[in-house]
Amino acid sequence: MKGTGAETRGRSAKKRAGKQDRQKQKKKQWELRLYTAGQTSKSLAAFANLKAICEEHVPGCYEIEVVDLLVNPQLAKGDQIIAIPTLVRKLPVPIRKIIGDLSNTERVLVGLDLRPLN
Amino acid sequence: MATVRNKAPKPEGLEKCPTGIAGLDEITGGGLPKGRPTLVVGSAGSGKTLLSMEFLVRGATGYNEPGVFVAFEETAAELSKNVSSLGFEVDALVAKKKLAVDYIYIERSEIEETGEYDLEGLFVRLGHAIQSVGAKRVVLDTIEVLFAGLPNAAILRAELRRLFRWLKDVGVTAIITGERGEHSLTRYGLEEYVADCVILLDHRVTDQLSIRRLRVVKYRGSAHGTNEYPFLIDEHGFSILPITSLGLTHEAPKEKVPTGIPRLDAMFAVGGYYRGSSVLISGTAGSGKTSMAAHFADALCRSGGRCLFFSFEESESQILRNMRSIGLDLSKWTKKGLLKVHSARPHLYGLERHLVQMHKLIADFKPRAVVVDPVSNMIKAGNLVDVSSMLTRLVDYLKLEKITSVFTSLVSGDSEIAAGIGISSLMDTWLALQCIGSNGEMNRGIQIVKSRGMAHSNQVREFNLTGRGIAIADVYLGPSGMLTGTARAVREAEDRALREKQKDEFDGRMRELRRKRKAMEAKVEELKAEIRADDEELRELVSRDREQDREQNGQRAARAHLRGAD
Numbered sequence: 001m002k003g004t005g006a007e008t009r010g011r012s013a014k015k016r017a018g019k020q021d022r023q024k025q026k027k028k029q030w031e032l033r034l035y036t037a038g039q040t041s042k043s044l045a046a047f048a049n050l051k052a053i054c055e056e057h058v059p060g061c062y063e064i065e066v067v068d069l070l071v072n073p074q075l076a077k078g079d080q081i082i083a084i085p086t087l088v089r090k091l092p093v094p095i096r097k098i099i100g101d102l103s104n105t106e107r108v109l110v111g112l113d114l115r116p117l118n
Numbered sequence: 119m120a121t122v123r124n125k126a127p128k129p130e131g132l133e134k135c136p137t138g139i140a141g142l143d144e145i146t147g148g149g150l151p152k153g154r155p156t157l158v159v160g161s162a163g164s165g166k167t168l169l170s171m172e173f174l175v176r177g178a179t180g181y182n183e184p185g186v187f188v189a190f191e192e193t194a195a196e197l198s199k200n201v202s203s204l205g206f207e208v209d210a211l212v213a214k215k216k217l218a219v220d221y222i223y224i225e226r227s228e229i230e231e232t233g234e235y236d237l238e239g240l241f242v243r244l245g246h247a248i249q250s251v252g253a254k255r256v257v258l259d260t261i262e263v264l265f266a267g268l269p270n271a272a273i274l275r276a277e278l279r280r281l282f283r284w285l286k287d288v289g290v291t292a293i294i295t296g297e298r299g300e301h302s303l304t305r306y307g308l309e310e311y312v313a314d315c316v317i318l319l320d321h322r323v324t325d326q327l328s329i330r331r332l333r334v335v336k337y338r339g340s341a342h343g344t345n346e347y348p349f350l351i352d353e354h355g356f357s358i359l360p361i362t363s364l365g366l367t368h369e370a371p372k373e374k375v376p377t378g379i380p381r382l383d384a385m386f387a388v389g390g391y392y393r394g395s396s397v398l399i400s401g402t403a404g405s406g407k408t409s410m411a412a413h414f415a416d417a418l419c420r421s422g423g424r425c426l427f428f429s430f431e432e433s434e435s436q437i438l439r440n441m442r443s444i445g446l447d448l449s450k451w452t453k454k455g456l457l458k459v460h461s462a463r464p465h466l467y468g469l470e471r472h473l474v475q476m477h478k479l480i481a482d483f484k485p486r487a488v489v490v491d492p493v494s495n496m497i498k499a500g501n502l503v504d505v506s507s508m509l510t511r512l513v514d515y516l517k518l519e520k521i522t523s524v525f526t527s528l529v530s531g532d533s534e535i536a537a538g539i540g541i542s543s544l545m546d547t548w549l550a551l552q553c554i555g556s557n558g559e560m561n562r563g564i565q566i567v568k569s570r571g572m573a574h575s576n577q578v579r580e581f582n583l584t585g586r587g588i589a590i591a592d593v594y595l596g597p598s599g600m601l602t603g604t605a606r607a608v609r610e611a612e613d614r615a616l617r618e619k620q621k622d623e624f625d626g627r628m629r630e631l632r633r634k635r636k637a638m639e640a641k642v643e644e645l646k647a648e649i650r651a652d653d654e655e656l657r658e659l660v661s662r663d664r665e666q667d668r669e670q671n672g673q674r675a676a677r678a679h680l681r682g683a684d
Contacts, residue, residue: 037238046233069239073246076239080223083268084238096228099268103233111230 030054030062031091032112035076037069037084042101046085049102057114087112132339135183135255135291138176139169141358145334145343150315155282155292157312159304160319165330165351166295168204169319170257171197172355173293175206177255178216185255186247186290187219190263194219204355218247224267231269237277241284253290260295265306282311303335314338320346329468329504332358348470348508357474368517370394370571375487375522376421378413379581381590385566387573391547393486394520395570396513398542400527401551406562406583407526408432410551411489412441412448413588414524419451423486426479427459430495434459445586458483464495469508472496476512480521487522493541494528509541546570554580554602561602564590580606 036043054062083099098111134148150156160166174185198208211217296304303309316335331346349358374390415425451457496505516523548567566574580591594601
């Protein structure tokens with residue numbers, strides 16, 4: 001699954017996450033997947049917001065995969081994507097979904113259940 | 119299927135997409151609006167999903183139009199299992215790329231909403247599914263689930279508007295299903311977005327009988343049947359019965375069909391019923407309705423035609439046995455496959471199910487005539503209005519197919535001609551059987567109340583159920599009306615006696631006259647002899663006179679000579 005849907009932006013994000021991973025010598029606990037449909041302002045905002053939140057709360061132990069449904073529409077079925085952008089927390093289980101541009105940081109944290117791990 | 123394809127002329131401008139669902143295309147005058155979304159509304163269990171699935175399956179199999187089914191409520195596996203009971207092989211169609219099923223699942227509790235979003239994901243999925251099979255038809259069943267799954271109704275509504283516009287742009291014919299709302303048509307006001315065509319499905323239970331109905335609420339830019347049409351979901355899918363939606367356009371054949379009773383044939387000017395006409399045989403209990411109908415069936419089978427006998431009171435073997443008692447051996451026709459008896463209790467299922475069942479049997483068996491015995495029992499499966507409308511549809515269908523139909527109807531009360539549960543006006547020919555009570559006995563009478571398009575006897579005739587079938591008796595009219603039964607027999611005997619007496623008298627008079635004539639002839643002979651005798655005498659006298667004359671002349675000459683005269 002991993003990598004197949006990742007477009008360039010996703011890969012760069014992964015690379016960065018991997019670098020931080022190496023730096024901190026920590027296991028990746030957070031596996032996130034962001035579904036977009038083209039580079040819309042909402043998608044770009046969501047990615048930026050997500051990155052900022054992750055950097056702040058779980059630096060080094062996350063991986064973001066960006067799936068562009070315009071490129072790989074068949075991938076929408078797997079995670080039951082309807083709304084764009086949708087962030088799916090693959091790990092840790094259970095799977096959680098957050099829709100919207102992730103501008104409301106509080107709700108993203110609640111949705112990802114980030115705080116207790118921090 | 120059972121229904122007749124009788125296409126109404128299509129209105130100009132609006133292209134239609136045939137659904138392939140029996141009856142629906144007739145109501146809508148050709149199908150759903152092509153390239154536009156149609157809303158199918160109904161309460162739970164009204165058949166929305168099945169209707170839309172059949173639309174796709176028929177499109178894929180019959181019209182080479184692949185389809186996409188977007189299910190919000192059932193998974194693809196569940197869906198395919200559920201509709202397999204209707205004979206739809208969804209999995210096979212999916213494998214052949216004729217159909218794509220996408221299950222969209224939304225769980226509110228799993229979704230957190232943060233900020234702006236749109237439903238592009240849905241568009242992408244839909245677009246992908248449409249592309250993957252080259253779909254011309256799309257079903258969204260039921261998109262209202264989104265209202266429950268997504269918290270932001272404002273975004274949802276804007277996106278739905280966009281979705282329906284997008285569907286139109288893509289040019290697919292779509293069915294959107296929606297749950298019936300309490301105050302508005304749909305619970306979430308979907309009719310706001312889908313305004314081209316709205317079809318309402320209803321499932322109600324009256325008197326413990328369930329009736330499914332369909333109504334086209336709205337069809338922008340097209341004429342459509344506005345009635346509520348009963349429909350049925352059975353092993354072949356949907357069947358809608360739109361028979362009354364079309365005008366009375368059936369042809370009227372001129373051929374006759376014998377009634378099975380020669381003397382009854384003679385009472386009709388054309389010598390029987392018209393082919394394709396509907397005949398009502400009404401009568402009180404025990405007046406011989408079934409026997410009359412059986413005679414008709416027997417005569418038809420004898421001429422090689424097929425007859426379908428719907429019995430709502432008796433089983434097949436019971437009918438065969440009972441008819442044998444009046445000398446009709448129907449079993450030879452059933453063995454030959456010319457007669458088919460279909461027995462069912464009227465309250466076994468609802469009216470429209472009966473109707474569809476009958477349609478189906480008629481379509482399968484292709485009979486030349488149909489007997490429904492008795493139609494009045496249908497009341498048990500519905501109310502009078504429903505029964506009458508159901509019969510209208512049945513009669514229309516039969517007429518369209520040129521199938522002669524005989525309906526028997528039980529009438530109660532002792533009125534001579536009780537109304538045949540409001541269906542008599544539908545019937546072309548009406549035979550009223552009556553029990554005539556007099557002299558402490560009951561006798562059967564038959565009367566042609568009406569027979570459209572032909573002259574007919576106006577006389578009430580008595581008939582008997584004999585071991586050789588129904589026999590119509592001679593008419594005896596007494597001072598107090600028609601004589602029946604023993605009164606008729608007595609009268610017959612009296613008549614016979616009278617005739618004999620008259621004959622005796624006649625013979626006597628003849629003898630008398632003959633004798634008189636002989637006497638007169640003898641007298642004539644006597645007179646003639648007298649004349650002859652007189653003539654003889656006359657001649658004698660004349661000759662004697664001449665003799666005397668000659669003698670006198672001789673003497674005179676002698677005397678003159680003696681006197682010496684000159």
